[in-house]
Amino acid sequence: MKYFALALIALIPACLGQQHQCLQPDFVAHVMFVESDKDNDAVLHLTELIDVFDVYDANNDTKVSRHEYVKYQTENDPELDGISNALYNVYDFNNDHHLTLDDYVAFYRSMDADKDDSVTEPEFKTYWVQLFNSVKHHGHQIC
Ligand SMILES: *[C@@H]1O[C@H](CO)[C@@H](O)[C@H](O)[C@H]1NC(C)=O
Ligand SMILES: [Ca+2]
Numbered sequence: 838m839k840y841f842a843l844a845l846i847a848l849i850p851a852c853l854g855q856q857h858q859c860l861q862p863d864f865v866a867h868v869m870f871v872e873s874d875k876d877n878d879a880v881l882h883l884t885e886l887i888d889v890f891d892v893y894d895a896n897n898d899t900k901v902s903r904h905e906y907v908k909y910q911t912e913n914d915p916e917l918d919g920i921s922n923a924l925y926n927v928y929d930f931n932n933d934h935h936l937t938l939d940d941y942v943a944f945y946r947s948m949d950a951d952k953d954d955s956v957t958e959p960e961f962k963t964y965w966v967q968l969f970n971s972v973k974h975h976g977h978q979i980c
């Protein structure tokens with residue numbers, strides 16, 4: 838299994854390409870954290886989270902539309918359509934159909950369970966395992 842994907846859930850198709858079986862949520866969350874923690878300081882900083890979302894902004898207008906996000910995620914695996922749309926609904930905190938800084942800050946705060954302005958791997962994993970469990974009926978990629 839290769840971890841060449843850039844960002845958050847983008848790595849799921851990469852893993853699935855190797856073998857068609859479902860992935861454990863805590864394993865997926867671990868890989869996502871490691872991939873996103875670019876400076877390897879064991880904290881996902883807000884800037885690192887924003888960098889992840891920047892990748893989806895195909896037309897460089899600083900906003901990520903649902904179309905941009907879902908298109909990116911389903912490029913290699915159309916089966917990720919359901920989970921991508923479900924995750925977009927979570928990311929689009931203010932429900933204005935564009936992902937912007939307000940949404941990233943709100944999302945970051947949701948993951949920061951102890952509210953110390955840093956998201957550690959345990960916080961990240963706890964958040965994502967719950968999130969994957971809540972969206973898993975949208976797809977079979979994650980167990
Ligand atoms: C957006 O920016 C990226 C990286 O700077 C560049 O590769 C890409 O061509 C740009 N896309 C558009 C539509 O301007
Ligand atoms: Ca970091």
Ligand SMILES: [Ca+2]
Pocket residue numbers: 949950951952953954955956957960
């Ligand atoms: Ca924290």
